[in-house]
Amino acid sequence: MMMMMKWGQICNLIHGLKPALTMVVVQVAFAGVNVFYKLAANNGMSLRVIVAYRFIFATAFMVPVALILERKRRPKLNLKILFQAFLCGLFGGSLSQNLYLESLVLTSATFASAMANLVPAITFVLSISIGLEKLGIRTRAGKAKVLGSLIGIGGAMILTFYRGVEINIWSTNINLIRSNGHVASLQADPGKRFLGALFALGSCFGYAIWLVIQAKMSEEYPCQFSSTALMCVMGAIQAVVFALCMEKDWSQWKLGWNIRLLTVAYSGIVASGLMVTLISWCVRTRGPLFASIFNPLMLVVVAILGSLILNEKLHLGSILGATLIVCGLYAVLWGKGKEMKKITQLVPAKINGESSESIEIVVTSLADGDLTTTKKEEKIEETIKVITKGDNILAKEEINTVEVKGFD
Numbered sequence: 001m002m003m004m005m006k007w008g009q010i011c012n013l014i015h016g017l018k019p020a021l022t023m024v025v026v027q028v029a030f031a032g033v034n035v036f037y038k039l040a041a042n043n044g045m046s047l048r049v050i051v052a053y054r055f056i057f058a059t060a061f062m063v064p065v066a067l068i069l070e071r072k073r074r075p076k077l078n079l080k081i082l083f084q085a086f087l088c089g090l091f092g093g094s095l096s097q098n099l100y101l102e103s104l105v106l107t108s109a110t111f112a113s114a115m116a117n118l119v120p121a122i123t124f125v126l127s128i129s130i131g132l133e134k135l136g137i138r139t140r141a142g143k144a145k146v147l148g149s150l151i152g153i154g155g156a157m158i159l160t161f162y163r164g165v166e167i168n169i170w171s172t173n174i175n176l177i178r179s180n181g182h183v184a185s186l187q188a189d190p191g192k193r194f195l196g197a198l199f200a201l202g203s204c205f206g207y208a209i210w211l212v213i214q215a216k217m218s219e220e221y222p223c224q225f226s227s228t229a230l231m232c233v234m235g236a237i238q239a240v241v242f243a244l245c246m247e248k249d250w251s252q253w254k255l256g257w258n259i260r261l262l263t264v265a266y267s268g269i270v271a272s273g274l275m276v277t278l279i280s281w282c283v284r285t286r287g288p289l290f291a292s293i294f295n296p297l298m299l300v301v302v303a304i305l306g307s308l309i310l311n312e313k314l315h316l317g318s319i320l321g322a323t324l325i326v327c328g329l330y331a332v333l334w335g336k337g338k339e340m341k342k343i344t345q346l347v348p349a350k351i352n353g354e355s356s357e358s359i360e361i362v363v364t365s366l367a368d369g370d371l372t373t374t375k376k377e378e379k380i381e382e383t384i385k386v387i388t389k390g391d392n393i394l395a396k397e398e399i400n401t402v403e404v405k406g407f408d
Helices: 002-042 047-069 079-106 109-116 119-129 140-161 181-188 190-220 224-246 259-286 288-293 295-309 316-352
Strands: 364-367 370-373 378-390 393-404
Touching (some): 002 295, 047 079, 047 259, 079 190, 079 224, 109 140, 109 190, 109 316, 140 190, 140 316, 190 224, 295 316
Antiparallel strands (some): 364 370
16 A cells, blocks of 8 residues: 555656656757757758758658647638748748857857857847837846846857866767867857857847747747748748758758768757657646746756767856856746746736726617617626736736626
8 A cells, every 4th residue: 555655656756747857858859959960060061951951851740740730720821820930930940040050060069059048038138129028127027137138148248258278077089070170170260259159149039039929920820730830831941942042062962871861850850840849838838937947958968968979178268158148047037937926916916806996888779869778787697808907917807797787
């Protein structure tokens, strides 16, 4: 009996840890994408072709999934949704990935992963600039988001302009990119490093713009698999057209049983397909804030893998800059979490508190130019939306009984 109780407790513990374990798997998988990108680029594969193939594989995987899982509840497509999908494919797909890959080759996998943690801060700045979010500098949450954004930007500047002494934590004899000295020379060039930082920053801006557009698209097209499939289709078209225009060597499109095929298949099917599905499940069960907390884990995994198998050197500036970026990330997330908690506390107070206003619905009709009462003190059973507006918060609650009053 005791054994059964202990087994049940273990099962409950594992079930409770499922979202956290899922996000750990997601971040480790994304770290693998960075390593594969670096290996494929070192093998001589065109960066533009890598992005094109990634979205081709992602489309081949996501379209059947969306058709099967959402065949009965998918809204009809219109031009507005298609245009939003085009923008999502551009900013969240082809453009941001091409910029990210350029940054990864010019710097290092650790550098590019660290810069990617600026996305929440950049999203916050963009949301304020276009009026989607208020600064709220007088609140603790607003101060935390502003401070976190500044800390993240400062960390990015240190990561870019300061290298410092080399730090040898461990050393191995494994170096999968030893044969190509051109990559090492690019990383050693301060000018190339600065250019790589600009590419990484542009990738972060593209990703942040995609988050804003995706939020708008989800309001009219709330199907996560179908919207992801549309984004992959648009991203594939854009990436293929861009690669065909820029890449004149047709041999770059050949895929054999080598690191090139493994890279595009892994990044397309695993990262853009399976991992996006797992993130959607985790966001639905625990919320977007919970999923964002695990982002710095990818930086740690990439730094470890990079130093172990890619012969990437860690410097004091990289560690200090990455630490500041992660601290800034958590400050922004903390502020956002405080705002969300305040909203959940204010909604019941606005609806059920003593200051709540009574709602009267007047039902009238026009007859011969006079205003007459049709019904008085009648109970009707229906569901309506009650919208209470205060402190820039719209709270929606459903009530079932509405008292309808007329004029005497």
